[in-house]
Amino acid sequence: MSKVHNFSAGPCILPNEVFEKSAESILNFNESGLSLIEISHRSADFVAVMEEAIQLVREVLNVPDSYEVLFLQGGASLGFLTAAYNLMGAHKTGGYLVTGAWAKKAAKEASFMGNSITIASSEDKNFNYIPKDYTLKNNIDYFHVTSNNTIFGTQIKNFYTGEIPLACDMSSDIFSRKINIEDFDLIYAGAQKNMGPAGTTLYICKKEILGKSSVPIPTMLDLKTHSDKDSMFNTPPVFPIYASMLNLRWLKKIGGLSYIEEQNEKKSELIYHQIDNSSLFLGTANKEDRSSMNVTFTLTNEALNETFNKMLVEANINGLKGHRSVGGFRASMYNAMPFESVSILVDIMKELENKKG
């Protein structure tokens, strides 16, 4: 089978060694003669996986001891609600930076047990930028942001560092660049954008927020429930956690966040450079807010869409179709995307330019 260059926005590509080793575990986990998915999650073998996964998150992201790391379920979509429940305080109000469709969905969830205030929104320009001109007042319990807007190709470069607790949906750029964990009170991320297969959701939160909510929380949505039981209150999704652990091992081995951040910059710069130096392509995101994970662009001459799509198919390039709300194209380049694949895509863009530009 010839190699497919998978630029899909999610679920993400993973390193081949992760696919291979996780596939092995389904048939014969750790040479035990048993499958990973048939053993008890409380067996020594799986507890070791959970512990290593948590330890790797701590190491790779440099998570201080004052923070809890949890592997839960429900995706980032349940994270929207979980964040709101756990961070509600005296004002029973969350403030939201509405930078895309996911941010909007997050904001909606706060209204189920409290109030949701839009601090700033970029919806006026179809979310093609990150609003920066806003001030926070003390009428909110927390400020919620989306670090990378997967659909619109924008990314927050500088996070809020004030007094108000900061919550962040980091689904599509966690582990892609260095961050300062101490800027955040709560981070959550669905695994399937840049960490592993769908089915587990990573939570990193300040221990001091646990059990402090001003509203009653259903048991499964209370982060304290899961913290008290080391992510084993109920049966954890063992396979996605195992594959995520393997992926984090890989990330650590290749050089961790400093190395991957540099790689991710190089990959996205290569495409942005092509976009900016071509009359055929137009980037849809505001330059200073451009994402290094999801590059969104359109063709200036829509009549060329078909030709371009045909060239992509011939080059085995997959998953480049833009989200329907933006149109055009989106090249998602999560951690495991090799530089060579990006370079092949850019060659196709150049070829089209030479033909039609």
Ligand SMILES: *Cc1c(COP(=O)(O)O)cnc(C)c1O
């Ligand atoms: C994909 C995505 C989500 C939704 O994630 P699920 O795990 O499918 O619920 C939320 N936020 C962002 C930024 C995403 O990219």
